[in-house]
Amino acid sequence: MMNLNNYSRKAWIGLSLCFVLLTACQKDNFDPRKPETVSFPENSSMTYGEQLRIPLPEGYGHDNNIQVEFSADETKDYVFADGSTLRQKLVKAAHYDTEQRAIFVDSRLLYPTGTSSITSGEVLPSQYIWTVNLSTNPKQDVGLGYLHVTIDQAAVTIEETEQDAGTAFAYGLHGDMESSFSLSAAEDVKKDADWYLPATEFVEIREGKIVFSPSISEGKGEEETVINSQPSLVKDGFLVASTPFRMMFIPEIKYLFGQYYPDLDITIDYSTVHIGLSNGYLSAAPVFYPEKYKSTFRLKAVEKDGAPFANSSDIFEVEESSGKVRVKPSESLTAGSYKVYVEAISSTGLVFVTTLTLGMS
Secondary structure: HHHHHHHHHHHHHHHHHHHHHHHHHHOOOOOOOOOOEEEEOOEEEEEEOOOOEEOOOOOOOOOOOEEEEEEEEOOOOOOOOOOHHHEEEEEEEEEEEEOOOEEEEHHHHOOOOOEEEEEOEEEEEOOEEEEEEEEEOOOOOEEEEEEEEEEEEEEEEOOOEEEEEEEEEEEOOOOOOOOEEEEEOOHHHHOEEEOOOOOOOOEEEEEEEEEEEHHOOOOOOHHHEEEEEOEEEEOOEEEEEEEEEEEEEEOOOOOEEEEOOOOOEEEEEEEEEEOOOOOEOOOOEEEEEEEEOOOOOEEEEEEEEOEOOOOOOOOEEEOOOOOOOOEEOOEEEEEEEEEEOOOOOOOOOOEEEEEEEEEOO
């Protein structure tokens, strides 16, 4: 009997020991719950100078207990001249706003993606990637996701130009004078950046203007000359803003009431004519050379004896297609010298002015 009891006691102790060991093994192999995958937009984009706002996905951030941490290990790193790295800048540029329950990325602290350094030639990643870790306090990871962001270059504004598919363009005349256009950009874009122009013959940036040298015109005669350039803003060696600019120089325009002989480069001026008072009159068409740039004409103003003339009854008119000046018969006109200003709008959009003086008596 004693032997049976001893055996039972030993068996019970053995089973208990096995249970303790099994429990310990289970604790050693315990796999805590992994954070959920947080889905952010596949790709977000913005223009340099802007801030990007990305709300947390539904179900996150509804209390102030959420904490958001950023890292940039998924983005290829780059070391700048001052020793700072691209990954450091990426972490600094992202922050979480608890009131708006949104992540903000400040492009002003970064650079456009995919742009190359004008000094080293190295190219920044085509996309910036942040690892976003969501946790609660006390520390417990609840979500893990990735932000993919691209940043486009901002635009440079070139004053007194027109736009065509993202390219600024303007026309000028061959001559011995410089042509210049003021450059501007948003203040957030210009901050810490400098004006820069890739090497372009006859063109430079000077005091916030893009300037075309008159030497462009040397020996050009009646040729049309096109100069392509790209004024830009550079920060830490990387382009942050730019705009392609096409400047087209056309031959000097001859525009007058009279005659022009291009083979001899001789002009004959017929811009002063004496006519009878109140009889009505139709002038000859003005000369516009080269004729391929001729488009339309319009009346700009009329003066009588040096003072503005109202022309309220439209006594003076200009034919739109030819530029001929027409004076309607009128008993209201008084003797004097009438100077008619006629504008020619060329096919390039440039506007020229000539005059026809009518002496009436």
